[in-house]
Amino acid sequence: MDRQAAETLLRTAVGDPNAHFRPGQWEAIDALVNQRHKLMVVQRTGWGKSSVYFISTRILRDRGVGLTVIVSPLLALMRNQIEAANRLGIRAETINSTNQENWPVISAAMLDDEVDAILISPERLSNEEFVGEVLLPVADRVGLLVVDEVHCISDWGHDFRPDYRRLVNVLRQMPPNMPILGTTATANNRVIEDVQAQLGDIEIQRGPxxxxxxxxxxxxLPDQASRLAWLAQHIPELPGTGIVYVLTIRDAEQVAAWLNQQGVVARAYHGSVVHDDFENSNQYRQHLEDLLLNNEIKVLVxxxxxxxxxxxxxxGFVIHYQAAGSVVAYYQQVGRxxxxxxxxxxVLLSGKEDEDIHEYFRRSAFPDERDVNAILDVLAEHDELSVVQLQPHLNMRRRQIDKVLKILSVENPAPVIKQGSQWRRTPVPFRMEHERIEHLTTQREIEWQxxxxxxxxEGCLMAYLRHALDDPETDDCGRCTVCLGGPVVGIDVDRSLVIAAAQYLKHAEMPFKPKIQVAAGAFRVYGFRGNLPVGLQAQEGRILSRWGDAGWGGLVADDKHAGHFRDDLVDAVAEMLEQRWQPNPA
Incomplete structure (x- = not known):
């Protein structure tokens, strides 16, 4: 296949009869299909990495080579890419948590060589049934392996995902001369070296x-009220539609509600967002993505x-309500x-709570050694246990248990294995890698600095980002606030909006939903199983403020240390009860 023929495929893929390859695209395709190389492509967002692997897939399939396996981290990416593949006549399928009813049909089609490309999440590699019954039977005839967002395989990457580590084991079952393509826009030299160490002798193609x-x-800006006011004042002035990135689910809901209150059409988006009109969170998130894609809302928070x-x-814009945890992560997000x-x-806004949030993220990145040992000890005392069966033996939340088990299961060899829903302890000894954890934590602190x-x-902001990503070219951009010597978006904040935002934050209480499910064996004498009887279930409560929140959070923190809550807080609770919540206890 030569460049001219491949460019014809490009025009079909993008629907543009005048399209031409961007610098580096043909070179990447040539390396994969004609030279069968292992290649890592580091190119800016929007360069067209998916065009490279779908055109390569089309060429390889036309030669009678096996299917392409694409490991991709997000469902949004999968949906967009299947549509792109179809334009090239590629039958692309995905196996993920949202289409379980289709798994048997897709799996059978893969085994019959009727699928050209299969897109899977890295989490799918932890499913022994999928790996054993679907992936491994076709592993020896895979024509191309694509690892999208390959920086996720590296501890050093800003978005490390443990399940990506399973790729190394899967690779051992695939043809040794199989071409591999890893793609990312956010890898510095340290991440690149780590990926090379795990995927073998892999060439690097870097673009500006x-x-x-x-x-x-x-x-x-001095506080959250000022930032909320700035958003409400300046987002309507910005062209088109955009994204406001926040660090927490609470902030996503709070900022979106504030913007709507101020006449800016906004929606909150996070991993657990739900809506009564949609069957599950995945469907609602897709709906939210489509709203922004079709310009039906001004902003997604x-x-x-x-x-x-x-x-x-x-x-048209990406605004950060709080600072990202690393320059690399910021580049990836603002590059949308x-x-x-x-x-x-x-526009990157920053405030005093940013440091506390990121400090919490750093502290909670790795499980506590006592929690790890507790889980291993319980499993060692039993033949096998599900997570639900583990819980009564541990003083840990379900989320903590899941996190520990995932990290343990991707070790090679692993001290635990999962069979169906059951976890089992293996004879493999386990020791926490304290030196590695300390090293990575220190690195995260350096990234925050x-x-x-x-x-x-005081220099060009784009050049700063490119330098942090080890881009060899770091010329000034001529467009940022430093290069222009003045703001690119207004910096003034309307005082009346600040006052309104401060009042909004003081009235932004949260519902508290008591648990209704009984832990196994917790009330043996009463014989409760499953959910508490309706008559014994506590009603929903209200939380005036989280620790350190904007609004009342600062006063709550100060007064807790002082051992006495001031009258202002008591009055605030009374106002919440009488004027807004108005509960009616049974």
């Missing part, structure tokens, strides 16, 4: 990471759940904007 359309700006793979070429328009805006350097930079 500059985003010519992006006008960058940073802005420190999102956690990192809206990340890799969401593609809206005309996205301006892919196919001349001017887009990336890099973010502070970006916020305070």
């Amino acid at each position: 990471l500059v985003r010519d359309s992006l006008a960058l700006q940073t802005l420190r 999102a956690t990192t759940a809206l990340g890799m793979g969401y593609d809206k070429p005309d996205l 904007a301006g892919r196919a328009i001349d001017t887009a805006y990336g 890099e973010v502070q350097g970006y916020i305070n930079s």
Whole structure:
């Protein structure tokens, strides 16, 4: 296959008879289909990495080579890519948590060589039934392996995912001369070296990471009320539609509600967002993505759940309500904007709570050694246990148990294995890698300081990002607030909006839903099983403020240490009870 023929496929894929390869695209395709190389492509978001592997898939399948396996981290990416593959006549399927009823049909089609490309999440590699009955039987005839967002395989990456580590085991079952393509826009030299160590002798293709359309700006504001006011004042002035990134689910809901109150059409987006009109969170998230894609809302207020793979070429702006944890993560998120328009805006707001949130993220990144040992000890005392059966033996939340088991299960060899829903202890000894954990935690702290350097930079902001990503080209962009010598988006904040936002935050109480499910064996004398009887279930409560929240959080924290809550807080609770909540206890 030569360049001209491949370019014909490109035009079919993108629906443009005048399309041409971007620099590096043909070279990547040539390396995969003609030279059968292992290749890692580091190119800016919007460069067209998916075009490379779908055109390569079409060429290889036309030669009678086996299917392409694409490991991709997000459902949003899978949906978009299946549509792109279909335009090339590629039968692409996905096996994920949202289409379980289709698994048997898709699996049978794979085994019969009727599927050209299969897209799976890294979590699917932890499913022994899928690996054993579907993937391994076709492993020796896989024509191309694609690892999308390959930085996730590295401890050093900003978005490390333990399930990606299972890839190394799967690779051993695949043809040794099989071409491999790893793609990412967010890998510095340290991440690249780690990926090379895990995937073998892999070539690197790097392109310039500059985003010519992006006008960058940073802005420190004293408190959350000021940031909310800034958003309400300036988002309506920005062109098109955009994303506001937040660090927590609580902030996603709170900021979206505030913007709607101020006449800005917004929706909250996070991993557990639900709506009564939709069967599950996955369906509702797809609906939210479509609303933004079709410009039916002004802004999506999102956690990192809206990340890799969401593609809206005309996205006009990305604003960070709080600072990202690393420059690499920030580049990946702000790079969603301006892919196919001349001017887009990336504004990073920062406040005093950012440090506390990221400190919590760093502390909770690795499980406590006592929790790990407790789980291993319980499993060692039993033949096998499900997570539900584990819980009564442990003083841990379900989420903590799941996290520990996942981390243990991707070790090689693993001290635990999962068969169906049952977990079993293996004879493999386990020791916490304290030195590695300390090293990575220190690295995360250094990355956070890099973010502070970006916020305070007196040089070009785009050049700062590119330098942090080890881009060899770091020329000034000529578009950011530093290069222009003035703000690219207004920095003034309307005082009346700040007052309104402060009042809003003080009235932003949260529902508290008591648990209704009884832990196994917790009330043996009463014989309760499953849920508590309706007559014994506690009613929903209200939380005036979380610890350290904007609004009342600062006073709550101060007064807890003082041992006495001031009258202002008592009055605030009374106002919440009498004027807004108005409960009617049974």
